[in-house]
Amino acid sequence: MPWSSVIGQYRVKNILQRAIAEGRIAHAYCFWGPEGIGKDALALEFAKTLNCDTPVHRDGIIEACDTCKSCNQASVLQHPNIQLVFSLPAAKSDDGKSGSSILKLTDDQIRIIQDQLKAKAENPYYNISIPNATQIRIAAVRDVKKNISMSATQRGRRFVIISEADAMNPEAANAFLKTLEEPNANITIILTTSRRDQLISTILSRCQQIRCDTLPDQDIADALAARLGVATEEATLIARLADGSYSKACELLNDDLTELRAEIVSLLRAILKQRNYILQLSHQIELMTGDKNRNRIEKMLILLLLWLRDAYALSVSQNIDVIINIDQVTDLQNFVKNFAHTPLDRAATAIERSIELVRRNVDIGLLLTTLALDLRSLLVQRR
């Protein structure tokens, strides 16, 4: 597989490989699609390949050698031909009249930026996050213009990669539009965005737009295992929770899934309790929603869904190979023994619906209560 630093994205890799092979590199691209699927990773790999001193041609595929000076510079995000632009905090006296926006930042801010760039170089799926940096400002666009106007110091193709380009504020976007309107023969601008609808149409229409795909669970699980040494079972579970996003999978790794699962088990216990369930249920829901963390509730619901799906799969096939929560197989088998005659598939559908709702602005306490009562009527009263 070409460009192994980029997980999946076979279709997009083909498009870009063909562009390289045919020598038809666009002046501007917009790589769009959900967060954490590798848009920046694709842009960086594309730029690295087109700057490599000794590219490797194999089976009609062209790859960066990953050993030459140019590749080494690109790998640490220090290539003079590859400029990465991202949101920065507002600098003191950011009048934009002269100088670089970077030069006006404090030493602390610059240190944070360097650390963030290091993390990004190590993992192109890393989301650069700098305190108070929510916008790409006009000073950054002026930096780009200045950079473009200077002559190249190194051979190869020059790239400007604007990460999460939708963060450009209106002033920056208008200035940037002028840059797009004056294409340079040897310069390619790549915008990446997970909110394409936030980009002005005049910018979009000047770019070749390339949709990037969410990642298959298996690709995410394989990447977690290969890159981070995550055990297969955990990698499979996290991949299922990650919604096709490798960044999300990496974030989930930092969460305590054991704790989340314990809460789910408590909720299920309360739902399935024979008597006086109301009190225990409302107490459990209060505990779960106390910090009003929607994201956490969503993860818990997905875990609950995966658990019930496992139970359903076990109830119809008894084949434990299809199970994701393989470490809980005994609990699952016990559960299936007791609830095999209940509509587990409908219970799973009820949870799916709640996951949809939790992403909107529905009251989460009410949502969980409704779901719990639905599950109870499906699972308990039909036994």
Ligand SMILES: [Zn+2]
């Ligand atoms: Zn190289």
